[in-house]
Amino acid sequence: MKNTPSIVEHHLESLTDQLKGWQSSKKIPPVLLLTGIRGVGKSEIALFLAKWMNCESVGIVESELSMGLFGEPQPTSTSLLPCGTCPSCMRIQNEHWLDLIWVKPETHEKMKTSKMKIDALREVIQSQGKGAREGAHHIIVIQNAEQMTPQAANSILKIMEEPPLRWIFILTAPDASLLLPTIVSRCQRIALKPMTSEKIKSLLKEQEVPNDRISVASELSEGSYKKALELTEDDVWKSRQKLFRFLDNPFQEFSEISDWACQSEANFHLLLDQFEHFIEDCIRWTLQPQSHQWKNTDGIESLCEHTKTVSKNFGSIENSRFFWMKRMKELSEMRKKSEAPLNRKILTQEILHPWIEAGS
Ligand SMILES: [Zn+2]
Structure with missing residues (x-):
């Protein structure tokens, strides 16, 4: 997945306070819930956060990780954005990062439905061992978490109660009300706002979409960039x-x-x-x-x-x-x-x- 800078830019306003808080306390909540309409940019923000949590210049890495060879604390910058050029940023962007796992619901062709089953989650969690391997944080993104079966939701609930050190879960869903309240209560919520049609127009222009399609798509997209792109x-x-x-x-x-x-x-x-x-x-x-x-x-x-x-x-x-x-x-x-x-x-x-x- 590629980051679309303008999408991240659009949502940065909703994220800034949280990022600053995490940066100054050097603590990130172990379970985050990103909500917003389909196509608003939840996956892009999950990717952005993965970079942010592991970037060498953001300075969020846990204290023992930021110690030098002889135990002296290393200076950390207070930049709010991942640099995009350090090895962590590069590896995450190029999908070579072992500590970023995406879990998606599987689609059943016959049933024409998609569900996230317990096995898929269990497999991912068991195969990961414990603790981060490559970077400061081991990140598991559970996309469309509202499609978890009750069994899958319960198994995730158990691990959320006591997440292994430096594991971060990022759940995405259109709306918090679609998840079990017991799950929502353990999450720090980040609500992503729909985009204005003007913003969508300018993003579509960047993609060199023909003008007649731009005006229809931006009007009908209801603030979802992905929906607008599909319409074109x-x-x-x-x-x-x-x-x-x-x-x-x-x-x-x-x-x-x-x-x-x-x-x-x-x-x-x-x-x-x-x-x-x-x-x-x-x-x-x-x-x-x-x-x-x-x-x-x-x-x-x-x-x-x-x-x-x-x-x-x-x-x-x-x-x-x-x-x-x-x-x-x-x-x-x-x-x-x-x-x-x-x-x-x-x-x-x-x-x-x-x-x-x-x-x-
Ligand atoms: Zn970086």
């Missing part, structure tokens, strides 16, 4: 055009969209995500039909036409809002259902059918 990918962009064509002609396009959405889990979720963006825009339109600023600027014509047809077919703008709100609720139910083994075909058709009636 070619296949997402093309599938949006496909879905706008469905809005134009739901009856004619029904079979094609239905077949496409059933093909893979990725397509099915693309359908859910993009429909949510469209519906949200339509609902907002009902509040201020004359002056509404469309967020899905790549499909303005289709959306304008769609809102006209639907409100005409249902007799009023009020009634059309009711139609879209119902669709929104339905999509969130579908999302839940799709976590269980599913027949995507049935779900897809359930999603698409009401639009034929409303939009033809």
Whole structure:
């Protein structure tokens, strides 16, 4: 994983007080919990913290480690940022650092769900032995900790009660409420804030994303840089055009969209995500039909036409809002259902059918 400097820069404000506190006390809490929406930059910050905790110029290394050959204390700098050039920083950045372990939930293809099982955690912990090997701190990042099975959560809880010396756990999750309260109570929490759409725009510009995609992606990303990047990918962009064509002609396009959405889990979720963006825009339109600023600027014509047809077919703008709100609720139910083994075909058709009636 590579660090994106601008993402770290954005979150630095939320981290500064904590970093300063750890630096002056030379103590880092053994369990940290990074929370924030999907794609806000939790992994990037975990990587940043790993560097920070081991960098030779930050001066956080435990006192006995910062002793010289003959036991005299070594001078440490008070720089707040990892230098990026010392051997520790370099090895962590190049993924050669043995003391940084990433634990991710495994995805079960058949079940279409992902869970973090006890075995995965146990294996990692047992294989690590005790104590740091390479640097000052041995860091275990547990990504998407909300997906731990109860057994996995309990086993991690045990080790968190008495973490081996210089072990640091970094848990990441969208929200603390998704974890067992017993786990949360042992963590020092760091909440990462979503980015402004202006910030996302400037990050996308750095990536040389075409301008038309930048404006749509930054508006729809809800402060998540990762989500914004995904929205600018070619296949997402093309599938949006496909879905706008469905809005134009739901009856004619029904079979094609239905077949496409059933093909893979990725397509099915693309359908859910993009429909949510469209519906949200339509609902907002009902509040201020004359002056509404469309967020899905790549499909303005289709959306304008769609809102006209639907409100005409249902007799009023009020009634059309009711139609879209119902669709929104339905999509969130579908999302839940799709976590269980599913027949995507049935779900897809359930999603698409009401639009034929409303939009033809
Ligand atoms: Zn360094």
